[in-house]
Every structure is written in structure tokens, then in C-alpha cells.
Amino acid sequence: MTVGSVGRGHAPGHHGEILQGVFLDAAGRPCPGLVTLPMSGPGTRAEFTRAPGDRVTVEPRERTKAARAATLAVAECARRTGQPPGGGGLRLRSDLPVGLGMGSSTSDVLAAVRAVAASYDVTLPAADLARLAVRAEQACDPLMLDGRPLLFAQREGRVLEDLGAALPPTVVVGCLTSDGAPVDTLTLPRAEHDVRAFEWLRGLLRRAIAESDVALLGRVSTQSARYNQRVLAKPEFGVLEHIAEHTGAAGVQVAHSGNVAGLLFDATAPGLARRLRRCVRALRRNDITVTRIFGTRNGGRAWTTTSPTPSAGRTWCEPATVSSAFASRR
Known part of the structure; x- marks a missing residue:
């Protein structure tokens, strides 16, 4: 394990939804989904410093979802690189307001996961980012998918339909x-x-x-x-x-x-x-x-x-x- 390795990550927010409700997936099963309205600018920046032990700390301390995501990301990246899981310190800086429906928690979570992955020199594909985000916060926004208009199953972390460019x-x-x-x-x-x-x-x-x-x-x-x-x-x-x-x-x-x-x-x-x-x-x-x-x-x-x-x-x-x-x- 490379103690002291530092990784950084960023994720945007959004401006609420264009559409949200329940839709049919490819198998004809009703599935909650949404289409977000992308907005660049406000977002979250994260820095993760690897440390010995198995404890992940976060600042600000109330960002518990991001801490959970970082812990999951450590385990994922350690598995991919053949290293033993470790701990570390996560620092978040966000200019997204909390509780307004602008994706602040998903932005925190994705920035944290990307920072951890960078500290391991690992690049996680969007599907894995979505999977970890759902595990960390139960539902997530499609902020890992670069702003394309997508019908996204927020509780499952998967795309129901790519609606266009x-x-x-x-x-x-x-x-x-x-x-x-x-x-x-x-x-x-x-x-x-x-x-x-x-x-x-x-x-x-x-x-x-x-x-x-x-x-x-x-x-x-x-x-x-x-x-x-x-x-x-x-x-x-x-x-x-x-x-x-x-x-x-x-x-x-x-x-x-x-x-x-x-x-x-x-x-x-x-x-x-x-x-x-x-x-x-x-x-x-x-x-x-x-x-x-x-x-x-x-x-x-x-x-x-x-x-x-x-x-x-x-x-x-x-x-x-x-x-x-x-x-x-x-």
C-alpha cells in the first residue's frame, strides 16, 4: 500500500429534473426514473489521502454518504490493484446548496469515489461509479454520464434510455x-x-x-x-x-x-x-x-x-x- 498517495476528483451538480416518474424498462417492468437538467459550474471537489489502517475520515464530518462511498471505493480499487484495503482522509469542497434538489449528495459521492480511484491510479467506468453511488446513498443522479439527456433509473444506477445527443x-x-x-x-x-x-x-x-x-x-x-x-x-x-x-x-x-x-x-x-x-x-x-x-x-x-x-x-x-x-x- 502506498501511504500518502493523494487523489483528486470532481463532479458537477444539476438543476433538478425535466421529467421524473415511473417508466417501463426493456423487460416491461415498472421502474422509477428521471431525466436531469444539466448545469455546469457548481459542483464538488474532493481530495483523498491514503493512510494506514482501515478507517476513512471525512471533512466536513456531516458528509457521511461521501465517507461511505470512499470506503466502498477503497475496497473496489484495492481489489482491482491486488492491494490490501486501507484507510485515508477525505476532504470535500462544494459550492452546491444542500437540500435544494441539485444533486449535492451524488456530487459529493462521485467526487469522493473519483478521488479515491485517482489515489490508486485506477479509472472507474461510469457503470461502476453508478453502482458504488447507489450503494452509498440508495439512489443517485446520472452525474457520472457527462450531461447527455438520459432516462436514468436512480435507485438501480442504470440507463433506461439514451434520449439523444x-x-x-x-x-x-x-x-x-x-x-x-x-x-x-x-x-x-x-x-x-x-x-x-x-x-x-x-x-x-x-x-x-x-x-x-x-x-x-x-x-x-x-x-x-x-x-x-x-x-x-x-x-x-x-x-x-x-x-x-x-x-x-x-x-x-x-x-x-x-x-x-x-x-x-x-x-x-x-x-x-x-x-x-x-x-x-x-x-x-x-x-x-x-x-x-x-x-x-x-x-x-x-x-x-x-x-x-x-x-x-x-x-x-x-x-x-x-x-x-x-x-x-x-
Whole structure:
């Protein structure tokens, strides 16, 4: 065992889901699944230093899922390299808010596993990353799969369907619901899902991606968000739908297990900058905190509300207020 070897890993977060429900897998079996909305920028960075013994420590100490993932990754990498399992110290640094439904726990877990693997000079394929993530946290987001639109079985760590190369060109105005209160996903009720309804939405989403149809994408995300009101009701949802209708947005998108949401706009539509400004003003008038504006076809870089093109840096829509709003919920 190489004591003192250091490995580093990184994983992104996401901006909630486009679609989440129960779908049929290849064998015709009902299976919970989701399609996340990728967002670059915020994420988790991990550093793992190998040490003698069999104990893995983590900082911050409350990141117990990441510690469990690191322990599993040590055993996996030791087996692959023929070395005895050991211990080590894991340090995490994340700028993802916890409990908002942006994949913070999966980001922690994946960054931890990648850091451990790097310390062993091992590269783990995506399927193994997903398997370890599910073992560590019972369910995971598809953050190991590079942002492609995938229907992903979060409790099994497998892809149900590859929906295409990329989402349609969309600009998202992100915001907080319920004042950004964190959600304990373990307390959420289990809803009765109509598989036929979600299979219908799956087909619409497949078509939206194939035809690069933002309007159809918005239709799918809005309907999925409506269904989710039975599981995690967002008091502002009706207001968001109203603002979407009156600012020319394609639809509303939500985190199905947290309090982040977004309004979707066609990035190619004329008058985009004007629509974005109207949307931001309407959200603020209704005391809904605007977080960031980003695109699905520009690497997730932020947009400003005064330009129809993405900014060079990751610019928050409302830097002081929004940054502190997220920071206070980490």
C-alpha cells in the first residue's frame, strides 16, 4: 500500500429534473426514473489521502454518504490493484446548496469515489461509479454520464434510455421556491404513479430532443412538475406557470426533491433578452429569488439579462443576493 498517495476528483451538480416518474424498462417492468437538467459550474471537489489502517475520515464530518462511498471505493480499487484495503482522509469542497434538489449528495459521492480511484491510479467506468453511488446513498443522479439527456433509473444506477445527443437549445431562468428551504428526501411521500402517463411524456420528450423542439420540452417539464405537486408541493407553482405564460417561456421545470425551479426559454427565439428581463422582473415582483440564468447549449455558462448571448464568465443574475442565498443553505 502506498501511504500518502493523494487523489483528486470532481463532479458537477444539476438543476433538478425535466421529467421524473415511473417508466417501463426493456423487460416491461415498472421502474422509477428521471431525466436531469444539466448545469455546469457548481459542483464538488474532493481530495483523498491514503493512510494506514482501515478507517476513512471525512471533512466536513456531516458528509457521511461521501465517507461511505470512499470506503466502498477503497475496497473496489484495492481489489482491482491486488492491494490490501486501507484507510485515508477525505476532504470535500462544494459550492452546491444542500437540500435544494441539485444533486449535492451524488456530487459529493462521485467526487469522493473519483478521488479515491485517482489515489490508486485506477479509472472507474461510469457503470461502476453508478453502482458504488447507489450503494452509498440508495439512489443517485446520472452525474457520472457527462450531461447527455438520459432516462436514468436512480435507485438501480442504470440507463433506461439514451434520449439523444443533447437537449434543445434552451435558456433557463433559475429561481427558488419555498424560500429555498432544504428538503429531507427521506420524508417525502411515495406517490401513486400512472405509468401510462409517464410513458406518454417519455415519448414526447424523445420527440422534443429529436426535433430540437423547446416548446415540446417545456410541455413535458411543466406536466412532470404538475404531477410532482402531489409529492412536494411548491406554493409558488401557480405563479411560475402564470409568469411563464406571460413572458413567452416554453414551460416550468422543477427539482422533484427540492426547492429549485426554472423557467425555460427557446434560445433561438427572437426577443430573447427582452423576455428574460421581463421574467426576472416578474419573479422579483412576486418575491421569488432569482438564482442564475444559464443555457443548455453553451456549456452551461451563465447569461445576463441584458444580452442575448452568453457571458464569458459565470455571472449570477443578482450576484450579492443570489450568492448569499445559496451560501446560507450549504
